[in-house]
Amino acid sequence: ETGVTQTPRHLVMGMTNKKSLKCEQHLGHNAMYWYKQSAKKPLELMFVYSLEERVENNSVPSRFSPECPNSSHLFLHLHTLQPEDSALYLCASSPNSGTTGELFFGEGSRLTVL
Amino acid sequence: AQSVTQPDIHITVSEGASLELRCNYSYGATPYLFWYVQSPGQGLQLLLKYFSGDTLVQGIKGFEAEFKRSQSSFNLRKPSVHWSDAAEYFCAVGSNDYKLSFGAGTTVTVRA
Numbered sequence: 001e002t003g004v005t006q007t008p009r010h011l012v013m014g015m016t017n018k019k020s021l022k023c024e025q026h027l028g029h030n031a032m033y034w035y036k037q038s039a040k041k042p043l044e045l046m047f048v049y050s051l052e053e054r055v056e057n058n059s060v061p062s063r064f065s066p067e068c069p070n071s072s073h074l075f076l077h078l079h080t081l082q083p084e085d086s087a088l089y090l091c092a093s094s095p096n097s098g099t100t101g102e103l104f105f106g107e108g109s110r111l112t113v114l
Numbered sequence: 115a116q117s118v119t120q121p122d123i124h125i126t127v128s129e130g131a132s133l134e135l136r137c138n139y140s141y142g143a144t145p146y147l148f149w150y151v152q153s154p155g156q157g158l159q160l161l162l163k164y165f166s167g168d169t170l171v172q173g174i175k176g177f178e179a180e181f182k183r184s185q186s187s188f189n190l191r192k193p194s195v196h197w198s199d200a201a202e203y204f205c206a207v208g209s210n211d212y213k214l215s216f217g218a219g220t221t222v223t224v225r226a
Contacts, residue, residue: 004157040123043204043216056213090157102148103214105157 003027006091006106014114015081021109023074023091030096032074033103034066037088049074050096081113116141116207120217127195128225135190135220137205146208147188149179152219153201161203164188175199200224 004025013019025032034046048056049068063085065077074091088110092103117140127133139145146165150158162173169181179190188205205217 006157040218042118042218045213092157102160102163103150103158105150105159107155107157 003104004091004093004106006089006109008109009107010110010112012112012114013078013081015083017078017081019078021076021078021089021091021111023076023106025072025074025091025093025104027093027095027104029093029104030071031094032068032071033092033094034074034076035090035092037090037108043090047076078111081111083113086111086113116145116209116213116215118205118207118215118217120203120205120220122220123218124221124223126223126225129197130194133190133192133195133199133222135203135205135222137188137190137217138186139188139205139207140186141207141209143209147179147181148206148208148214149173149177149188149190150204150206150216151175151201152204158204161190195222195224197224197226 007022031050033048036044036046045058046060047066052068063079063081067075088108090108091106094103119138121136148163149161151161152158161177162171162179164171164181171179177192179188181188202219202221204219206214208214
């Protein structure tokens with residue numbers, strides 16, 4: 001069983017759909033992250049949760065809505081997305097929210113917005 | 115604000131040859147530095163990290179990196195590459211908070 005599991009691995013949605021990405025970590029970590037990865041661009045940090053509290057919302061449009069019901073689960077709710085939102089969305093966790101620890105990444109959810 | 119530059123977008127290397135990937139960072143204080151690798155269809159995996167101490171850091175899969183403060187660099191090296199090293203490599207810099215800044219990545223192709 002991998003440490004960080006993301007579902008679905010692939011998602012195609014129209015601009016008017018509502019969908020959600022799920023992330024689950026089995027590592028006992030206290031911090032979880034959402035990153036956006038677009039081709040040939042640096043990873044963009046979207047959200048950070050530490051002990052289930054959001055500590056960072058990195059100027060992300062409101063059509064992306066995160067939810068962290070407990071320290072093991074993280075969701076990204078998607079609503080009325082745009083084609084430019086098509087990307088790989090990576091979830092990560094770390095023992096705490098400081099960068100002295102490494103990030104453990106999931107395999108990502110590939111999102112295509114039509 | 116911290117930032118990372120990876121000057122090489124794509125590198126092709128023969129199997130068995132040496133590999134060096136460049137990373138330059140911008141940060142006012144002593145940085146925390148990382149190299150991650152991403153194989154096709156996978157998430158990122160940590161290769162190695164530098165926080166303090168010895169400037170030559172050993173990592174997994176036979177990789178090493180050297181921190182050079184005077185050059186603001188943290189280059190990744192491997193003496194002899196294997197076909198399985200074909201992947202995308204990301205350098206990252208962090209500070210005392212949770213914000214890691216990643217470079218745009220270098221794609222490594224290994225030819226037989």
